[in-house]
Amino acid sequence: MGVLIRRAARLGLGLTLALTAVELSGVTAVQAASPTVLALLPLTGPVGTSVTITGLGFQDASPATGVSFNGTAATSFTVDSPTQITATVPVGATTGTVSVTDSEGTGTSALPFVVTPSPVPTILSFLPLSGPVGTPVSILGTGFTGATSVGFKGKPATFDVVSDLQIDAVVPAHAATGPITVTTPGGLATSVLDFTVPVSHGRSVGLRLRRHLRAIGQVGAHDGFAACEANAHVKIQRRRHGAWRTVKHDMTNGTGRYRVALRDRRGMYRSIVGRTVVNGGQHVCRRAVSRIRRRH
DSSP: OHHHHHHHHHHHHHHHHHHHHHHHHHHOOOOOOOOOEEEEESSEOOOTTTEEEEOOOOSSEEEEEEEETEEEEOOOOOEEEETEEEEETTTOSSSBBBEEEEETTTEESSSBBBEEOOOOOEEEEEEBBBBBTTTTEEEEEOOOOOOOOOEEETOOOOOEEEETTEEEOOOOTTSEEEEEEETTTEEEEEEEEEEEEOOEEEEEEEEEEETTTTEEEEEETTTGGGGGGOEEEEEEEHHHHEEEEEEEEEETTTSSEEEEEEOOEEEEEEEEEEEEEEGGEEEEEEEEEEOOOOEO
């Protein structure tokens, strides 16, 4: 390492002299020439490390179009000035020289960039703890730089690496309750807690109108899930002046039945049972609307 530092120091002195010569000659940029890589800072780091590349000809008549680390193209880099580029060490990079390419040719560093092992990632927490498909989830932990995948019980999710300590992901389609996983070049992290994806249950609500006037019906779950049938809140509505207005509420019994007396008026009626979450968020009972009934 001492040898690398001494060589870097010599290159730094050479860089200073080269840039001074350019300034004294009144030339503001190298004109249409192959780029020259003079120095790297830092000289070592894992995938995801931001590296400042100093040199010449990065933004002249032929601006830099590519940066690579030992032959692996950097997917993220910016040309800051004719003498500086900032690049991120890409996934798959190995120890070796750094190259900058433009239409005139390629410039390569004299010293290698040493790619060190990426840290093993860890998942410390995530928020929220539950939600349906499409829910945004913030995952907090360590070693997330360079993450290549995020899974919800094995289902791949879209995600964004906010920092080495945070990933923002979206619960994917067909996800089920289970652990969250994050894969990086350093390994696989698995959450200790499960992310809860509620099981969705379709249901129906019926309505019949009896004399004097009584609304009778039943709430039923399509898959027979009893928690979506019993103690369900039912609203009976009447159409008036072009809008539906609730005229009575009722709760179903243990078998999903309800029966409520109404003021006897002509018109159109319907029953609604709203979306409800049961069993601590593990199940969702969907909203249902009955067929319209007319009272003559």
